[in-house]
Amino acid sequence: MALTPITKRLVPDDVFDQLLGEVVDGSLSAGDTLPSERRLSELLGVSRPAVREALQRMSATRLVEVRHGGATTVRDFQRYAGLDLLPRMLVRDGELDPTVARSIIEARFAIAPGVARMAAERIGRADEHTRRALEEALGTLAAAGDPVARQHAALAFWDAIVDIADSIVFRMMFNNLRLAYEPALEALAPLLDGEVSNLDGYREIRDAVVDGLGLAAQGAATDLLRPATEAMVDFLDALQDEPDEDEPAEDGPGKDEGEAR
Template structure:
């Protein structure tokens, strides 16, 4: 699989994937993480990127490294960690709250797309294209596909010259990240998940703000229907 080459992007991906595993209970509070070599093999990343990702999680109070013993998931999470890690579980268990998140996402992301279409540069467009050019297939981990999906929307937000709008988008992304991973896994079609963003990219590329807004609203409305179907399946 072709990998994005920017170190920062790789580190962000590792942070996201490890966070997802903690969210799902793969690594429970107090449990020891696999060795660095094992994590490198599982995630397909280099030692430096992995260590930087672990350092970030350590700084957030999510994990703790004890020299000579290993790295462990924290038993007591800090308040900032609760906001970023546990709230998505509440959304997952409450369909009404999840629908509210989707509605909020549609309002904020449609405006972001419109502004991005007006403010984008050639470099911005290239970064968006790189995300959709990633080679994925049925064997690609759902965590990675979900990461690329959210990364596309995050890159759109970064184009916009509005600090508060970007912060609002980041907050929504933190809440929906865990759910999106499960949703992507249920689709069994990673290529379709990424290609659904192609029309949005084309509208932004040609500078059509209104079309970009409309396409994002349409994209998220389809997602909402799929989310509802996914929630019903998880209740069965």
Template sequence: MSTSDTPARRVSDVVHERLRQQILGGDLAVGAAVPSERVLADELGVNRHAVREALKRLEQAGLVQISQGGPTRVRDWRESGGLEVLLDLVDHPGELPPEELVRAVLELRACIGTDAARRCAARAPLAVREQAARLAAATAATAETDPEAAVASYEALWQAIVAGAGNLAHRLALNSLLAALDSFPALAAALLPRDVDSLLLLGSALLSGDDAAAAAAARTLLEADLSSA
């Protein structure tokens, strides 16, 4: 990267941030035309290349649709956006209440975690399943006495499970979900598993390769978080 590229990238970030906030916050409604490159450049005191780069990033995220020869229009991010929009919504919830965002994240986490546990039990190598069982036991052992250690081992458990499931989409989705939840630090204690029996059952099912039992235990643990949050 040349030094001449750096200022343009910084300016593009400013334009991108402003438009993203306006879209997610509802200031630019679905179907509305985004101001032209020339207007945005004049309003923000930037060059049109920076505006064009910011609009392209918004298009890639599913927030706008760029038409050659016509106006750029706001898309309904609920219909066209991807998981990356979750992180934007955490920073700028706009019309979406924080509790609704948290519930959405936890429900998707439960779906992914349940399927990942089933697939991990069915297809992961023994060494991976042994590691997951150890992490489940470590979480259970520290859940009451050392919450900080328990949170760390519990997160490591799910990372091991998703890695063992061998599904890249699950793994990338988990990354986004964990990043979103990290923005709600008060949730860490609430999401700590209190059902030690189900936690140990999950570890045992993974170790033995019982995919049905692993999925059932994972569902019990993760859906319990929905009532705790």
């Protein structure tokens, strides 16, 4: 386990982040036993209460199983963790994780059209305040003067769509996806600006929802999201494939030929 000392001003969040990184990266596998609180505090250079709080957070996010008077065991995070972990996983050590970002973009494309359809089918339940929020978000989007402002306006538009859909599960999913996305919003905004600049696409969704046309709302959302989704996935795949600067370059043909001689 490659743990490094932490300055006290950053505890206990950094303790949690470092343990999380070990679990997500696979340095700690499901079934592994963590060192004792005392040993972890020695390895990290922090107090035992800070370690204890971090372990409690790990337990709350279902990353470990803490047994009173016994060992703390790592769980398989892909089977036990919830969407609340996404914000922590997307940006770690100040860097975007392309794999997690790709999953969020793909989830958005898979879920949003269905939410738009549900909103259209349930528009009759929406109160005047919720309907007005949709119009206000569209107006804000039209007036936004830069990519970041347009991103925030687009999030407000989808927030209103989720409210109209009136599903507590979709609401919680949206909340967590938004929390995961917002830390990387400024970095990703230029790549998604073509989408949030497509006012006609948003108006088509709005019109279909207001008119109660479920299939039309679903199709309009799919048409709006598809181009940026495909572009983002290509970008993130390329980012993931970039060689690590710390890794030595692969041997060229000259070296192989020399060794052959």
